[in-house]
Amino acid sequence: xxxxxxxxxxxxxxxxxxxxxxxxxxxxxxxxxxxxxxxxxxxxxxxxxxxxxxxxxxxxxxxxxxxxxxxxxxxxxxxxxxxxxxxxxxxxxxxxxxxxxxxxxxxxxxxxxxxxxxxxxxxxxxxxxxxxxxxxxxxxxxxxxxxxxxxxxxxxxxxxxxxxxxxxxxxxxxxxxxxxxxxxxxxxxxxxxxxxxxxxxxxxxxxxxxxxxxxxxxxxxxxxxxxxxxxxxxxxxxxxxxxxxxxxxxxxxxxxxxxxxxxxxxxxxxxxxxxxxxxxxxxxxxxxxxxxxxxxxxxxxxxxxxxxxxxxxxxxxxxxxxxxxxxxxxxxxxxxxxxxxxxxxxxxxxxxxxxxxxxxxxxxxxxxxxxxxxxxxxxxxxxxxxxxxxxxxxxxxxxxxxxxxxxxxxxxxxxxxxxxxxxxxxxxxxxxxxxxxxxxxxxxxxxxxxxxxxxxxxxxxxxxxxxxxxxxxxxxxxxxxxxxxxxxx
Numbered sequence: 145x146x147x148x149x150x151x152x153x154x155x156x157x158x159x160x161x162x163x164x165x166x167x168x169x170x171x172x173x174x175x176x177x178x179x180x181x182x183x184x185x186x187x188x189x190x191x192x193x194x195x196x197x198x199x200x201x202x203x204x205x206x207x208x209x210x211x212x213x214x215x216x217x218x219x220x221x222x223x224x225x226x227x228x229x230x231x232x233x234x235x236x237x238x239x240x241x242x243x244x245x246x247x248x249x250x251x252x253x254x255x256x257x258x259x260x261x262x263x264x265x266x267x268x269x270x271x272x273x274x275x276x277x278x279x280x281x282x283x284x285x286x287x288x289x290x291x292x293x294x295x296x297x298x299x300x301x302x303x304x305x306x307x308x309x310x311x312x313x314x315x316x317x318x319x320x321x322x323x324x325x326x327x328x329x330x331x332x333x334x335x336x337x338x339x340x341x342x343x344x345x346x347x348x349x350x351x352x353x354x355x356x357x358x359x360x361x362x363x364x365x366x367x368x369x370x371x372x373x374x375x376x377x378x379x380x381x382x383x384x385x386x387x388x389x390x391x392x393x394x395x396x397x398x399x400x401x402x403x404x405x406x407x408x409x410x411x412x413x414x415x416x417x418x419x420x421x422x423x424x425x426x427x428x429x430x431x432x433x434x435x436x437x438x439x440x441x442x443x444x445x446x447x448x449x450x451x452x453x454x455x456x457x458x459x460x461x462x463x464x465x466x467x468x469x470x471x472x473x474x475x476x477x478x479x480x481x482x483x484x485x486x487x488x489x490x491x492x493x494x495x496x497x498x499x500x501x502x503x504x505x506x507x508x509x510x511x512x513x514x515x516x517x518x519x520x521x522x523x524x525x526x527x528x529x530x531x532x533x534x535x536x537x538x539x540x541x542x543x544x545x546x547x548x549x550x551x552x553x554x555x556x557x558x559x560x561x562x563x564x565x566x567x568x569x570x571x572x573x574x575x576x577x578x579x580x581x582x583x584x585x586x587x588x589x590x591x592x593x594x595x596x597x598x599x600x601x602x603x604x605x606x607x608x609x610x611x612x613x614x615x616x617x618x619x620x621x622x623x624x625x626x627x628x629x630x631x632x633x
Contacts (some may be wrong), residue, residue, distance in 0.1 A: 147301070150175040154356040154627070155209045155304040155363075159251070162208035169198035169208030173253050176210035180256070180302045183633055186283060189297035191215060191274040192257040194223055204251025205362065211252035213307035214294050216260045217350070218244055219339065228262040228271035228290075229479075231470035242335040242371050243307070243350045250366045258306060259293030262476050263460050265453070267317050267572045268533060269293055272476050276530050279321060280631035281597055285527040288318035295322040295353045300633055305359045311348030312449060313522075313575025316587035320522035320600030323589040323629060324353045325360045325617065330607055331582030332376035334367040341375045344456055345498060347579040355627045357618045360586075361385040364610065381611055393615040398425060398603075399511070400519035401435040405443035406573035410524040413599050417521050417591035421601045424590065424624050425519075432519070439511035439518065440577065445504050446569060448497040449576040455494045458486030472547065477540065480547050505581040512606040517616070520574040522587040522600040533567045578604050586613045589626045596632075 145167050153161065161167045173196075184190050192215060202208040213220060216227045219237035226232040240248070247254065259269050259277045269292025270276035277292045279285040280300040287296040291308035295318030298306050308315045310328040319326025331346040342348075352363045364385045370377050402410055402418050422432050461483040464470060472480060511518065535543065569576075578585035584607075587600040605613050621627070 145171045145175045147175060147179055150179070151301045151630070153304065155206055155354070155359045156356075158209045158304065159206045162202065169200075169202045169253060172208055173198040173210050173255060176303055177255065179300070183280070183300045183302065186633065187278045187280055187296045187300055188275055189258055189277050189293040189300065189302065190256040191259045191293065192223065192226075194220060194255050194257065196253060196255050198253050202251045202253070204249060205366065207251030209252050210303050211247060211254050211306065212256045212258050212294060212297055212303050213244060213247070213254055214260055214291055214309060215257040216264045216290065217241065217309055217336070217343065218307050220244055220254065220257070223257065226273060227264065228260045228273060229464065229475060230273045231464050231468045231474040233273060235468060239338065241339065242337045243367055246366055247307070258291070258297055260290045261292070262479050263457060264290035264309070264311060264314060265457055265479060265482060266290065266533070267313060267568060268528065269318075270530065278530065279527055280633040281323065282527070282595075283633070285529055285597065286321065288321035288527065290314040291318045291353060292321075295319060295324055298322070298324055298353050298355060299631055301630070304356075305352045305354030305363060307350075308353045309348060309350050310579065311344050312453065312579050313572050315351050315353060316522050316575050316585060316600070316602060317572050319353050319587045319589070321527040321598060322353075323592070323598035323626060323631075324355060325357055325589070326353050326587040326600075327351055327360050327364065327610070327613065328578055328585045329364060329368075329610060330584040332370065332378045333610070334364075335369070335371045335374055337371050337374055341373065344452070346582060357614060357621050358386060358389045361389050361614045379608060381608070383611070385611060385614055388611040388614040389618040391615045393612055393619060396430045396516040396616065397514070398430055398432045398517045398519050399435045399439070399515045400432060401438055402521060404438065404524070404573040406446050407524045407570045410521065411526060413526055413591070413593045414521040414524050417599045417601050418519065421519065421590050424620060428619060428623060440504050440507040442573065442577070444500070445577060445580060446573065448500050448504070449580055450569070451489060451494065451497045454482050454486035455489050456486070457482040458484075477535070477543055477547070481543055484547070501580045504577070508577070508581050508583065509606070516605075516612065517609075518604040520602050520604075522574060522602040523571060524573055525571040526593050526595070526597045526599055528571060574602055583607060584610045584613055586617055588617055588620060590620060590624055592629070
């Protein structure tokens with residue numbers, strides 16, 4: 145199979161070719177590896193190859209389709225899960241993650257792991273351990289994060305979809321940066337085990353990035369459902385998620401908002417993305433209102449998200465040191481800074497932030513009494529340039545001194561914190577809402593900037609709203625097609 149033929153099919157389509165014996169799993173794997181050999185040196189999406197032989201008679205809904213998994217929380221037995229860190233580069237996983245096992249049972253051929261920032265703690269993918277991933281639409285720009293390697297691989301045509309996860313936007317941000325579909329399922333719908341029951345108190349979930357809505361829907365059918373040792377028995381809809389593709393979503397009431405407390409003046413392209421989407425929705429018969437203010441306290445939510453993130457990073461760093469014996473020199477400066485702030489946070493303040501999630505959830509639930517969905521940009525700016533978020537040299541030296549003298553807790557009271565917050569959240573102020581409230585959300589590639597860069601829009605739904613998101617996404621995909629757009633790479 146040549147690349148041009150391979151690229152025209154999504155994962156569902158490739159699986160059908162295998163089922164119809166028009167192509168073999170070996171031929172698909174050869175096409176994927178050939179494309180990876182051609183483009184991966186330029187985009188640095190795949191950071192680890194997994195030795196695998198395509199099965200002669202694959203079984204499952206995705207039988208024979210090549211696939212990549214994220215090098216964070218998606219353990220493949222016998223292969224390291226580096227989490228973007230030097231400390232974990234050579235520590236093999238003891239067992240498959242549940243999502244990996246489900247992908248294998250679905251017939252996917254997993255042949256590599258994709259790049260991610262250290263501990264998945266950033267919205268960009270530039271780990272010191274492996275170097276930055278690059279956006280296939282513009283190699284000077286980031287593919288986003290933390291599932292940036294997966295998004296870059298899919299956008300570049302190596303695979304039609306790839307494993308991803310989302311704790312603060314890490315599926316939706318790279319999908320928006322790379323012109324892809326990115327669905328964050330609701331809390332508990334997909335499994336996190338067996339290593340953990342749930343990640344970040346359920347804020348982080350597993351999923352994929354893909355080129356088509358039907359791939360996202362069919363992959364959710366593969367992943368959905370709890371596990372015996374998990375904390376939930378999630379409610380599963382009677383019909384498959386794939387059946388929602390092509391189903392009439394009905395006439396929806398949708399509210400939209402572009403400014404945020406974190407970034408009251410988003411880039412003009414963020415406005416254009418939403419304006420174009422509002423036009424498409426109106427043409428499809430939906431009722432759309434501009435909201436005079438956010439339906440929740442977005443400034444407070446951002447503070448609560450970051451405080452919990454700092455503490456979680458401190459815990460991850462401590463666990464990494466315990467498991468590997470690594471010292472501070474094996475971790476990135478930014479990770480050490482975040483961990484230091486987390487250790488300087490009191491347990492009472494941390495629990496305060498966690499418990500306030502209920503207040504955010506109630507506010508959002510009240511909004512859904514009047515509206516079916518919430519629409520925002522996924523990004524407040526076009527995809528950032530590689531290296532754009534590096535600390536200034538003076539702040540780097542100051543941070544290094546505090547870390548070296550073990551007074552890094554004082555970082556909590558310096559300009560470094562404000563600088564990190566402003567730079568790391570100002571361009572992605574919209575995505576954390578769905579994580580803290582546990583609601584499903586999807587990013588769709590409905591806008592390209594004047595420079596030819598993707599800039600997606602996000603829809604947030606109430607609990608159990610995945611099918612509605614999928615049916616609307618498929619409707620928009622028909623009205624404003626995107627899968628045939630190919631990066632200049």
